[in-house]
Amino acid sequence: MLKKAFIGSLVERKSELVGSQVVVCGWVHRIRDLGKVKFLVLRDRTGFIQATLKAGVTPSEVLEEAERIKLESVVCVEGLLSEAPTREGVEVKVENLKVLSIPVEPLPLEPGESDKAALPVRLKYRWLDLRNPKVSSIFEFEAFVARVFREYYASQGFVEIFTPKIVAAGTESGAEVFPVLYFDKTVYLAQSPQFYKQFAVIAGLERVFEIGPVFRAEPHHTTRHLNEYHSLDIELGFIENYHDVMSYVEGFFRELAKRMEEDNTARKALEVHGAEPPRIPASGIPKVRIREAYEILRERYGKVIPEGEDLDSEAEKLMASYAREEYDSDFVFIIEYPWRVRPFYTMRIDFEPEWTYSFDLLFRGLEVVTGGQREHRYERLVENLESKGLKKDDFQFYLDFFKHGAPPHGGAGMGLERIVMQSLKLQNVREARMLPRDTERVVP
RNA sequence: GCCGCGGUAGUAUAGCCUGGCCUAGUAUGCGGGCCUGUCAAGCCCGUGACCCGGGUUCAAAUCCCGGCCGCGGCGCCA
Numbered sequence: 001m002l003k004k005a006f007i008g009s010l011v012e013r014k015s016e017l018v019g020s021q022v023v024v025c026g027w028v029h030r031i032r033d034l035g036k037v038k039f040l041v042l043r044d045r046t047g048f049i050q051a052t053l054k055a056g057v058t059p060s061e062v063l064e065e066a067e068r069i070k071l072e073s074v075v076c077v078e079g080l081l082s083e084a085p086t087r088e089g090v091e092v093k094v095e096n097l098k099v100l101s102i103p104v105e106p107l108p109l110e111p112g113e114s115d116k117a118a119l120p121v122r123l124k125y126r127w128l129d130l131r132n133p134k135v136s137s138i139f140e141f142e143a144f145v146a147r148v149f150r151e152y153y154a155s156q157g158f159v160e161i162f163t164p165k166i167v168a169a170g171t172e173s174g175a176e177v178f179p180v181l182y183f184d185k186t187v188y189l190a191q192s193p194q195f196y197k198q199f200a201v202i203a204g205l206e207r208v209f210e211i212g213p214v215f216r217a218e219p220h221h222t223t224r225h226l227n228e229y230h231s232l233d234i235e236l237g238f239i240e241n242y243h244d245v246m247s248y249v250e251g252f253f254r255e256l257a258k259r260m261e262e263d264n265t266a267r268k269a270l271e272v273h274g275a276e277p278p279r280i281p282a283s284g285i286p287k288v289r290i291r292e293a294y295e296i297l298r299e300r301y302g303k304v305i306p307e308g309e310d311l312d313s314e315a316e317k318l319m320a321s322y323a324r325e326e327y328d329s330d331f332v333f334i335i336e337y338p339w340r341v342r343p344f345y346t347m348r349i350d351f352e353p354e355w356t357y358s359f360d361l362l363f364r365g366l367e368v369v370t371g372g373q374r375e376h377r378y379e380r381l382v383e384n385l386e387s388k389g390l391k392k393d394d395f396q397f398y399l400d401f402f403k404h405g406a407p408p409h410g411g412a413g414m415g416l417e418r419i420v421m422q423s424l425k426l427q428n429v430r431e432a433r434m435l436p437r438d439t440e441r442v443v444p
Numbered sequence: 445g446c447c448g449c450g451g452u453a454g455u456a457u458a459g460c461c462u463g464g465c466c467u468a469g470u471a472u473g474c475g476g477g478c479c480u481g482u483c484a485a486g487c488c489c490g491u492g493a494c495c496c497g498g499g500u501u502c503a504a505a506u507c508c509c510g511g512c513c514g515c516g517g518c519g520c521c522a
Contacts, residue, residue, distance in 0.1 A: 036480040054480065071473085086483065106474050108454050112484080113472085117455060120514060176520080192522090218520060219445070229522065312518085360522095368522065415522030429522095440514085 002076055002100075008046025010081070011088045017081050024049055024092055025076040025100075027131060028069055029112060038066060040094075042075065043111075045136045050084065050091040051077045062097050072111065072131070074101040119428060126435060126444060134272045139434055141269035142420045145256065146211055149232050149414075152255045156248065158207040158234065163196035165189060165213065169394055178217045189215035192413060194345070195398050197235035198374060202406045207236040211416070219439050223428040224366060226417060228437040234371075235411030242347075242357040242373040245410040246333055249361060249369055250285050253278070253331060260423070273424040278330035278363065285361070286323055287333040296322055308354070310341040320365030335359040337372075344388040345381070347373040347410075357410075363422045371412025378402045 003025035010022060029043035036055040041048055053066055069075065076098045084091035111131035114122055122129040130136050150160065166182060167190045177188040193210050200208040214231045239245060260266045260277040270276060288296070293311065297303040301318045305311060311319065311334065323332035337358045339348055346356045358372030375381045381402060385392055392399070420432040430436040435444060 030483080030485095032482045032485055034479055034482060034485080037482075038480095039482055039485090041483075050483075052481080056480085085481080106454060108473095110455065110473065113456090118515090121455075214522080216521070220520075221516065222518085223516075225521070231522065310520090366522090370522065413522065418522055 002098075006046040007042065007044045007049050011047055011049060011090065014081065014088070014090045018083055018090060020081060021078065022081045022092060023076055023078045024051065026074070027111075028071055028073045028075060031069065031071060038063075039091075040066070040069065040075070040077070042077070043131070043133070045133065045140075047088070047133075049088055050086045051079070051094050052084070052091050053094050053097075058094055059096075062094060065097055065099060066094075068099055068102060070103050072103050072107055072128070073099060075099050119430060123430065123436065123441065124444070130434070135431075137265075137269040137272055138420065138424060138426070138432060140265045141424060142416065142432065144259075144263060144266045144269075145416060145419055145423070146230075146232070148256050148259050149209070149211065149252060152252050153207075153209040153234060153248075156207070156251070158209045158236070159200075159205050161197065161200050161205065161208045161210050163190070163193045163200075163210060163212065165215075167195075168397070176217045178215050191216055192231065193233050194343075194413070195401075197233050197411060198345070198409065199401050201235050201237045201409045201411075202376075202401050206238065206407075207234075209234045221439070223430075224418065224421070226429055226433055226436055226438060229418075229429075229433070230416035232414040232416050232419075233411065235409060237407040237409040239373065239408055239410050242335075242359065242371070242410050245371050245373065245412055246285075246287070246335075246359055246361075249371065249412050249414075250280075250331075253285070253361075253363075254280055256419075269424060273426070275423060275425045278423065279328055280331060281327050281329050283327075285331045285333055286327045286329055287335050287359075288319065288322075289336045290334050290338070291336065291355075293319055293334055308338045308340060310337070316362050316367060317365040320362055323362070330364050332362050333359050334362065339387075342372070344384045344390060345374050346384075347375045347380075348384070359412075361412075361414075363419065364425075366418060366422055368418045368422060369412050369414045371410065373408070373410035376402060376406040376408050378406075 004023055007024060007026055010017060010024065024042055026042035026044040028040055029048060030041040032039040038053040040051040042051055053063055055063065077092055077094045078096040079092045079094045081090055082093050083089060107128065109117055109121060109125040109128045111128050114129040114132040115134050167188050177191050179186050179188055192214055193212060197208055197210060210233045212231060213228055215228050234248060236248065257277045257280055260270060294305050294307060297305055297315055297318055303315055303318055305315055319332055319334065323329045336355045339354050339356050342356050342358050346358050349355045349357060356372060360367050361369035375384055381399060382392060385395060417429045417432040421429050426432055
């Protein structure tokens with residue numbers, strides 16, 4: 001390895017390393033050339049460090065080589081780590097220098113302040129945008145969320161599964177899937193692992209989770225939709241009711257909030273974005289029946305949502321204010337959604353079939369989780385399908401799973417990028433995706 | 445899909461409403477020069493832009509129409 005340590009760790013261990021030889025590799029973030037003294041600020045994802053070259057001290061062939069360096073050149077320097085009046089408190093007195101790469105044309109975007117550029121420009125030159133530590137911290141944070149998700153559910157006895165992304169039919173409707181040419185037939189990109197995570201539960205794995213991409217062919221033009229995003233899915237068998245599912249969802253967010261306080265990477269990301277870990281009341285995330293929500297919205301905010309309709313995004317924001325004011329919570333569960341706005345596999349309430357055992361979780365006013373109890377009784381499932389006007393034949397492969405013993409079960413799907421967006425208070429989900437795919441964008 | 449807003453150097457912007465004072469200003473980058481302790485280094489010189497097409501007018505970055513591209517709201521959803 002050319003590089004032995006991240007810059008951040010060298011700086012962290014400065015008290016033991018000062019006075020010793022170090023090798024530092026990174027990108028040239030700044031060049032301050034005073035003629036006979038030259039300062040290079042080197043950067044990697046973990047931090048900055050100054051490298052100093054001085055006429056009469058640094059070997060002349062090294063000084064000469066340093067003349068070639070431009071901003072964002074990739075270099076390794078070797079020298080004595082010394083105390084210095086820099087931000088980091090140290091600098092490297094360069095004795096040897098290797099230029100590994102020099103930009104071949106002027107930079108279209110300056111990494112140091114790329115977050116001030118317009119989003120389309122940043123996305124076009126994302127490899128430069130990501131060099132801005134404020135931007136890379138988003139993806140370190142995303143990895144953190146995924147890691148906590150994986151660790152939390154594994155610790156609760158869930159098995160990680162990997163389901164197909166090439167599927168024969170859409171999950172709920174046919175309209176919002178991307179067709180793909182698969183040998184001599186048309187298949188689709190999965191818009192949810194829904195059927196297959198239920199498959200895994202019924203197949204006896206009982207509790208499963210998956211982190212994977214999903215594809216939505218909707219032509220949205222908003223700050224909260226992507227055509228390709230990552231779904232954090234869970235599904236569990238032998239539940240008593242859908243509150244069991246919500247407990248596991250809440251458990252994850254509680255763990256996530258806790259680890260945001262403890263984890264250095266997460267803390268740093270929150271700090272540079274001016275965000276704080278979410279507030280969850282000790283008494284639990286509040287649960288509001290959607291029928292109550294209609295009333296709250298009407299009486300408290302003068303916002304009318306007709307009975308049996310879904311909440312629109314304004315209503316979701318208002319319910320977030322309600323949760324903050326009444327419960328000091330950044331989260332609120334909206335429960336018992338109307339049957340007409342939920343997919344056919346949702347379990348309906350026995351004595352009120354127009355309503356369902358389902359929920360959404362709003363995080364600071366944005367829907368980040370959807371879940372509920374699934375219908376596991378074969379005949380009921382067929383009825384549900386018919387009630388939605390769907391053809392039984394199109395879903396027979398799925399119905400077959402339920403023919404040979406299916407426990408009561410439920411689950412949820414969470415949008416990874418949305419969780420990152422809301423945690424860090426980003427203005428646009430695209431910022432939470434390294435290379436977002438939207439209606440127009442397929443490169444880079 | 446429907447609706448709204450926008451497009452000025454590599455980047456970020458001023459100018460547009462109220463046409464002429466625009467030979468299009470500023471910052472940063474880029475090229476060159478000075479400087480032995482800078483830290484968003486500083487100073488000097490230079491470089492570089494009105495999305496495309498049509499129209500109105502003596503005169504268009506500015507007003508009008510069309511196109512292309514971008515952004516956002518709604519719907520739908522994570």
